Amino acid sequence: MVKSKDTTTEAQILNAAKSIFQRKGMIGARMQEIADEAGINKAMLHYYYRSKQLLFEAVFKKAFLLLAPQLNEVMNSDDKICEKIKGFTHNYISFVIKHPYLPNFIIQELNRNPEFIQKLMTEKHFPSIDKFRNQVNEKVAEGILRPIKAEQLFINILALSIFPFIAKHLLKSIINTNETEYKQLLEERKTEVADFIINAIKI
Amino acid sequence: MVKSKDTTTEAQILNAAKSIFQRKGMIGARMQEIADEAGINKAMLHYYYRSKQLLFEAVFKKAFLLLAPQLNEVMNSDDKICEKIKGFTHNYISFVIKHPYLPNFIIQELNRNPEFIQKLMTEKHFPSIDKFRNQVNEKVAEGILRPIKAEQLFINILALSIFPFIAKHLLKSIINTNETEYKQLLEERKTEVADFIINAIKI
DNA sequence: ACTTTTGTCAACCAAACGGTTAAATTGTTT
DNA sequence: AAACAATTTAACCGTTTGGTTGACAAAAGT
Structure with a gap:
């Protein structure tokens, strides 16, 4: 059973990042805030996207x-x-x-x-x-x-x-x-x- | 001899702040950058305007x-x-x-x-x-x-x-x-x- | 002349930040 | 079930940030 495309951790991060970045911009957004929005650990953001810049x-x-x-x-x-x-x-x-x-x-x-x-x-x-x-x-x-x-x-x-x-x-x-x-x-x-x-x- | 209105420290700060804030926004602007632009010590910003928020x-x-x-x-x-x-x-x-x-x-x-x-x-x-x-x-x-x-x-x-x-x-x-x-x-x-x-x- | 107020500065501080690490957990392969 | 890879976590790290402090200098008042 493959996970539905929108519920993988990677997709959850991207969705949360979209929401935060679009509201607050690159500078205003906080990695911790994105992690909280996605409901996962902050280290996961770097695990899947390396850096704030690349996630952005x-x-x-x-x-x-x-x-x-x-x-x-x-x-x-x-x-x-x-x-x-x-x-x-x-x-x-x-x-x-x-x-x-x-x-x-x-x-x-x-x-x-x-x-x-x-x-x-x-x-x-x-x-x-x-x-x-x-x-x-x-x-x-x-x-x-x-x-x-x-x-x-x-x-x-x-x-x-x-x-x-x-x-x-x-x-x-x-x-x-x-x-x-x-x-x-x-x-x-x-x-x-x-x-x-x-x-x-x-x- | 009263100092010309635009060369008082207070006015210099406001001008520098205007320049930086308008280019980078409230979040993007740095107090140190504003101080450098004005050519004065960072503590002066707080002396005249108390906080970043009030200066903004x-x-x-x-x-x-x-x-x-x-x-x-x-x-x-x-x-x-x-x-x-x-x-x-x-x-x-x-x-x-x-x-x-x-x-x-x-x-x-x-x-x-x-x-x-x-x-x-x-x-x-x-x-x-x-x-x-x-x-x-x-x-x-x-x-x-x-x-x-x-x-x-x-x-x-x-x-x-x-x-x-x-x-x-x-x-x-x-x-x-x-x-x-x-x-x-x-x-x-x-x-x-x-x-x-x-x-x-x-x- | 001396005292007080105002202005200036380098050094410092605690908090917040992006990013890392090493260990633990889960999933997959054989 | 043992070995391996992938995923997740809490704790941590160095840097940057807004803001403060205390010493010091320049005016201003007496």
Whole structure:
């Protein structure tokens, strides 16, 4: 009887590490805290992952590979631009509602260690916007879209999708809403963001 | 001869602390590092600010009071909505280009300690969007603006202005630009963001 | 001139940290 | 069941951390 994949000690550690690292970051996380969360001895962390740094990298790569392919898939699909925008914003916002710590975790740790992204870029799943860029330039040239650089549009799409999760506590206070109301706003954004963007770029 | 305000030991400490805290955050910053940056003995930090926590709070409040009034001023001015958006995005992006660590610092530390924002909300300068909200609702009712909740519009304005600074390293890699090109993109956003938003909301 | 207050410093301290070790336990092979 | 390998544990270690101390110097008050 082989142990179910999620209940091996190694997987328990990775899950606990994911939880702690994503909430507290690499520096803020404590090895003892991860061990407690997993309910096992601290030495086990080193037995399976050698060091805090390597355990962190395992968590980070797993998280990155959860977000990156989604981005890639939509950006390099054969859909029309408007469909891409609708599809991406809806899917991404839905996904992040389920994993609210994820984008901030990625962004923070890349800011702390910008060189790390070089390692990731060599991997196959690293996002590119080549196809999207061509599409946008084409449609702008045809006069179907308002003139805008594909890079700026891409930044805008990501900003509108992700920022409300990153700045949640600040925004909640400024617009003076409680948790439930804020979640409702996020829910509405699944369609609101695409409407906003499409209105902005259509002639 | 009274010492110039910026060269007192107390001010030197605060400046050094600002620099280190904003780059590394509360947890990542080291008291010794701040002392070295200020070029004074570590014991002085405690002599003037008692503890790391209190030194941090001094830095944080100063940073917050740098960003908040700007937000407030524009949002509660008598300008028309379009003017507000143009003014705000241009000023904010210009300001953050000069202080690129500031928004991320605020957002990160508020995420780490959400309760802290309660202390800030009691202060006079805490931003509110009341006037802006009324304006938007009014213009939407008049049919001059596309239907949109003021809260969503506000989130969008902030997201488009700030996110490119927070996610700089990630975005730089995905859209495959170097430092100079990315700075150029940010420069363009001083006007690009307002154009984008106004196109999105006008009928 | 001398006393008191304020400011500065090197040395030090206890706690917390990531990481190691050696022994004990469990599982597998023969 | 004996031998071996893999897993788990408590105790431990060296370093780093925020913070303190006590001696000393520079101003300020008298």
